[in-house]
Amino acid sequence: MVDKLSVGIMGATGLVGQRFLQLLHEHPWFEIAKLAGSPEKAGKRYLEATTWVWSSDPPETIVDMKLCRPEAKEFSKLDIVFSALPTSIAMNLELELARSGTTVVSTNSFMRLEEDTPLINPEVNAEHIELIELQRVKRKWSGCIIKAPNCTTAILTLTLKPLLDTYGIKCVRIATMQALSGAGYRGVLSMDILDNIIPYIEGEEEKVSIETRKILGRFENKSIIFHPIKVSASCHRVPILEGHLEVVFLELEEKPPDINDVIRIMEDFRGIPQELKLPTAPPKPIIVRREKNRPQPRLDRMVHRGMAVTVGRIRWDESCESGLKYIVLGSNTVRGAAGAALLTAELLYKLEKV
Ligand SMILES: NC(=O)c1ccc[n+]([C@@H]2O[C@H](COP(=O)([O-])OP(=O)(O)OC[C@H]3O[C@@H](n4cnc5c(N)ncnc54)[C@H](OP(=O)(O)O)[C@@H]3O)[C@@H](O)[C@H]2O)c1
The missing domain is CATH 3.40.50.720 (NAD(P)-binding Rossmann-like Domain)
Structure with missing residues (x-):
């Protein structure tokens, strides 16, 4: 005791x-x-x-x-x-x-x-x-x-970390579909959001970009050296109660041998919380779904009590050399807060x- x-x-x-x-x-x-x-x-x-x-x-x-x-x-x-x-x-x-x-x-x-x-x-x-x-x-x-x-940054960086450590990342582009709960209880009026999407969230795109660079930065000589990674975000509010869905396009430093390698890297990812067996740590921080129609907010947002994120549709992005794209979903109020x-x-x- x-x-x-x-x-x-x-x-x-x-x-x-x-x-x-x-x-x-x-x-x-x-x-x-x-x-x-x-x-x-x-x-x-x-x-x-x-x-x-x-x-x-x-x-x-x-x-x-x-x-x-x-x-x-x-x-x-x-x-x-x-x-x-x-x-x-x-x-x-x-x-x-x-x-x-x-x-x-x-x-x-x-x-x-x-x-x-x-x-x-x-x-x-x-x-x-x-x-x-x-x-x-x-x-x-x-x-x-x-x-x-x-919230958006917490969900995103969880998936970037294993890819960054394995292949290196030059550039991140992300488009989000963010839940209403992300704006707080009185956040968005029903008349504004029902039957609608709002293509702007005040301050969110700047936060995603700069916080990602801080979190992925190096701790050296008692300070954080921000990661030079380029991050471009477009953030949108959608009529979903809970769970941010993020469409991520990456330009990697090194092309992975195949998509299964990327899946394995994500599924095998564990951090200090798992090593230390912290009580709230999800056994696996990233769940990869193979079905074409996953992740979905209603089905996947509360995996491992909302502490794990779900990734799906991992595939090449042919628009650039070493391009990779995928979708990630996470609970904004749990994993993101x-x-x-x-x-x-x-x-x-x-x-x-x-
Ligand atoms: N929602 C998310 O997904 C999310 C994700 C990441 C970070 N955050 C951040 O987390 C914080 C809380 O977000 P939330 O979504 O929980 O917001 P919320 O639903 O609006 O809740 C705000 C809380 O603050 C209290 N509060 C309001 N005015 C106060 C005052 N003058 N003095 C003391 N307490 C006061 C409210 O009390 P009453 O109920 O009595 O009004 C309520 O408990 C925000 O800073 C938000 O940016 C939220």
Whole structure:
């Protein structure tokens, strides 16, 4: 029996917050001690304050928990705080918590690109976690802030990593079909999206490009050297509730001997979370489907509790030398947010960095 660490969730009533609750239910190392939504929800029971959206009911252990105020002093005594707050609200709260000694693992974009801030997709760049030592010294913090990537980027980089390590990648082109849940509970009006596709998502294409280069970058001399890979993204909102589908075109440095070799490289891919047997690590981070009509959001988004991505239609891209194309689907709220953050917290715990 281990003594569990006490954790809190800020933004617990939102879409990502609800995923944290599902994933943390009966967690072997972490126990939920505090939850908060927006200030006006403070004092209410969790279920009374929340419009629950996911298909399985909220864990019984938390439905009667009272929400506290979303203030640093409420959360600062906890071992780990997960932040699923909107970026504009997160800034001051997360900074105050880190200053007061708390480990914050957060899903919003605030500080993702700061040079002393780890942006972690655990199977891809677990070694970047060492940056927290630099962050603590530079900012004179006893706590720290660690970021999970943007949802599209988390799903994409999981598939790029094994291909990059094996064949090298010159250039990535990606077109996305992104779910409504990616925009939060109040994100997209039904009148805008029903019977429709919106061919633009504010700031998303820039995030995919720059975050991919940071995550695939090298950790050297206490800093991250961004990968020179070129990334061009076109991002679109589609009337799907959950699961981002991404069409990926790669120009590889070296042509693979055949498509089966690419399939094998993807299927065999494992990262540090699998090596360390972290509780939330999917046994296989990438599932490859051979059927021509997979992956599909309804069928494939929750593989391994939403922690694995599903790849299909791997084939050559004849428009360039050493071109490869495929489709990847992943849960934006799990693999692209709460799941990546929780896996990062497990990594911190295992490496004794909390
Ligand atoms: N959705 C995704 O797929 C995804 C993926 C990657 C990253 N992210 C990032 O994760 C964060 C959460 O996303 P989400 O989709 O869960 O958004 P959401 O559904 O809109 O939830 C936002 C949460 O923040 C709370 N909140 C709002 N105003 C607040 C305030 N003034 N003070 C304290 N709490 C406040 C909300 O509480 P109430 O319920 O009381 O309003 C709710 O719990 C965002 O930064 C988002 O960019 C989301």
